[in-house]
Amino acid sequence: MPCHQLPVTLRHPRWWALLAIGLSVGYAIVTVSRLPTWALPIIAGAWLGAGWLLRWGAPRHPRPRTRVWPWSLLPMALLGIYVYLNDSFGIVDLGAIFFHLQAGMSDHGGSDRLVAAVLYTLSMAAMMAAFTWLVRVDHRWRLFERLLALILLASNPLLYGMSQRGAAIVTDDGAWLDRRYVEPIILEVPESPPNLLLLYLESIERTYADGERFGDAYADLEVLGKQGHVFEGVRQLDNTGWTMAGKIASQCGTPLMPAGLLHDRQFSPLDKVVPGVNCLGDLLAEQGYRLSYLGGASTAFAGKGLFYEGHGFDTVMGREELVPRLDDPDYVNNWGLFDDSLYDFTAEEIRRLETEGEGPWGVVNLSIAGHAPNGYPARSCRERQGEFDGVDILYSVKCSAWLARDLVERLEEEGLLENTLVMIASDHLTMRVSAWDQLTAGERDNTFMILGPGIEGGTRTRREASMVDLFPTLLEAMGFTIDGHRAGLGASLLAGPDEQTLVERHGLEPLNARMREENALQQRLWEGLVPDRPQDSEGEESPPTDEQVVESPHDATGETPASVQ
Secondary structure, eight states: OOGGGHHHHHTSHHHHHHHHHHHHHHHHHHHHHTOOTTHHHHHHHHHHHHHHHHTTTSOSSOOOOOOOOOTTHHHHHHHHHHHHHHHHHSSOOHHHHHHHHHHOOTTOOOHHHHHHHHHHHHHHHHHHHHHHHHHHHOHHHHHHHHHHHHHHHHHOHHHHHHHHHHGGGTOSOSOTTGGGOBOOOEEEOOSSOOEEEEEEETTOOGGGGOHHHHTTTTHHHHHHHTTSEEEEEEEOOTTOSSHHHHHHHHHHSSOOOOOOTTSTTTTOOOSSSSTTSOOHHHHHHHTTOEEEEEESSOTTGGGHHHHHHTTTOSEEEOHHHHGGGOSSTTOBOSSSBOHHHHHHHHHHHHHHHHHSSSSOEEEEEEOOTTOTTTOOOOHHHHHHHOOOOSOOHHHHHHHHHHHHHHHHHHHHHTTTTTTEEEEEEESSOOOSOTTHHHHTTSOOOOOEEEESTTOOTTEEEEEEEEGGGHHHHHHHHTTOEEGGGEEBTEEOTTSOTTSOOHHHHHOHHHHHHHHTTOOHHHHHHTBTTBOOOOBOTTSOBOOOOTTSOOOOOOOOSOSOSSOOO
16 A cells, blocks of 8 residues: 555544444453453454454445444443443442442542543443444444344343342242341340440451562551451452442341342332341440441441441441541542541540440441552551552552551550450452452452450461351350351351351352342341232242342442442
8 A cells, every 4th residue: 555545544434433443342351351451452453454354344345335223232332331340340249239329329439430431431432433333334244243232242241140130030949048047146245245346447358468469568457466366268258249238248147138129119219228137236236335337438328327327326427427527628538538537536436435424335437548449548648658659559558557557556555445346357358459460369358357355366267258257256256145156147257167157168159159049138138128028828928939029139349339449
């Protein structure tokens, strides 16, 4: 081709259309397969080469253009949604999506993901316009694209997950997990019940403790662990992989199976969160505990406020309540408070509980420094660790670990942790971050450690467990006697190997498979929000039928449809 013809050729819409499609195909492959970024231009170049060789958009024997709309547009859009979610969170968790849609997601701080969503939408629009042009001008693509539509639908993991969940409608046994649920009951109370401090460290999984892969990012938590009992092997079940799901698993002993699209008010927002089960707050409130929750983000997001207010907590404070109390009202992030501010307010709340009223107290706290994709390191961490590049998640992990250690040590120095059990745990495994390839290179587990009276320092227990096992373990660590060392679906990790966890007995993947068929446990969680099962003429519960409520699909993203940190 003569050089003087090249600019004219490149101005032809054929090449711009092929380039838009090639870049989109390359980006999707790189994102889903985790190939290095430099593979994208190679894939796009290969696409353009194939287009030149096969004369896509300029057949040798063209037929008249036809104004048609490709069948593949909708499957492409659905696949684009999957790629966006995969890029944002690493694991696409449909359960998280359904739950956040119903529990509330308007007061999130994910402005960065909103921008990304707009860019994705514009890119998808350009790609679909290019594909429509190609189908209209090249009759070969008109013949092929209907088959392409079927291929895209069949290969979309998003639709595959939804079809698996739909199988719960006709399953032979949708009550397998529900039969293993043990009602949480406190049988005996210690003479002097301890106070309780629960520190949830957003996305700070124990996997970061591997110094060879992650350096000293987790070092401050290792120091705290030497003062208490560290549990290893706490895996992530389906429907426990985002913040509220991890909290409910560890405080209620059950995965968070969203109310689904078939509850009695359809798409109406929820006004209660898992009202059908008793959780940690319910049990402690019955024992006279004064309970408080503090978090830097809005309590309206993802039903956090609804959950705690509905399960025994007297005080629930989030962004709306705490930001007005800041000395510097501009010292906030997209979600709300930085963790150094939050921990100062947490210490204030503990002082208040210590001086006001009688009886034990309980405080639950949720950090945000380690939230994917980059974290929100606090000002005090930047002063200590130096400049933050805005990307390195290990910087944020180190910040979160240090702030947690600093808070515990400050409270100890003030004498505020006398007769107090401290639990430190990740709320779930992290979503896609800068260290994603290293994290996913091997088995991953959640942080879980307890410190305080009766806990022997330097103790480590490795058991195959999940977040539901934290609930009974915590109750027994506080000195309460519970029924058979069990609560909800969990087994106490302090009871010894004879009391097997569900993961030890059945394995993680078989449990996840059961989750996809379960609807009775879902009905238990949302009792009063989902229709009761039909009963036969003798009042006995009828077997599952195709009218049963379908369990909402499971996860990922995690934690919020906003990537955040």
